[in-house]
Structure formats: structure tokens, C-alpha cells
Amino acid sequence: MAQDHHSSEPARPEPPSPHSNVGSPSTATPPPFLPLHTTVVLLVAAFIGVAMGGLMFLADRSVAKAVFTGLTITGACIVGLRKMIG
Template identity: 55%
Template sequence: MHAALVFLAAVIIGLVMGGLMFLHDKSVPAAVAAGLVAAGGGIPVLRKLIG
């Protein structure tokens, strides 16, 4: 249950960050990269906050 909540929150963070980056640059590859970096970077933080 804990892992599912962490990954779900990371996906939401990645989607929001990717969407904001797309609105800023109008570049799909930059938005995907920003979303993946945000989601990947958020997992350890979320694991400590929620854990």
C-alpha cells in the first residue's frame, strides 16, 4: 500500500511538472524529460515523507 501511494503521488507530480513545462516551452520532449526527472526525484522524498 505504501509503495502504491508513493508511486501514485510521483506520477501526479511528474504529470503536473510535465504539463507546466509543455505550457512554458511548447516542446514535448522537454516536457517528458522534466516530468520524468520530477517523478524520479520525488520518489525518495515522498518515501521519507509518507513512510
């Protein structure tokens, strides 16, 4: 049998693209656990809270005051940063 050299079908099939989501569901990438905005806000707020808690500990040498200050500042920063970065 003679091969037709003018056929539109390639001799070797091309492998599927690694970026295509066609196929089994296991190949599809899952959505992120947290959106980027939420992750940035939480990380910046946690950093500021730890820094303020550390400064409070250096000022008063009280662990309770430092923890309370750090948690309070972290909560306030989450609200402020969410609106500011939003």
C-alpha cells in the same frame, strides 16, 4: 430411537465462516501486488510528474523538455515521498 436433546452437538452444522482461511489454498486471499505505502508513493509521484511535465509543455511548447522534466520530477518525488510518508 430417541434423540437426546441435551447433547452438545447442534442439530444442523454451522457453515464455515467466510473469513476463515481453513480449507483449500484456493480460498486464501493472495497478498497484495504492491504494499499500500508503495502504491501511494508511486501514484502521488506520478501525479506530480505529469503536472510538472504539463506545466513545462505549456511554458516551452517542447515535448522533449516536458517528458524529461516529468520523468525527472517523478524520480525525485519517489525518493522524497518515500522518506516523507515512510
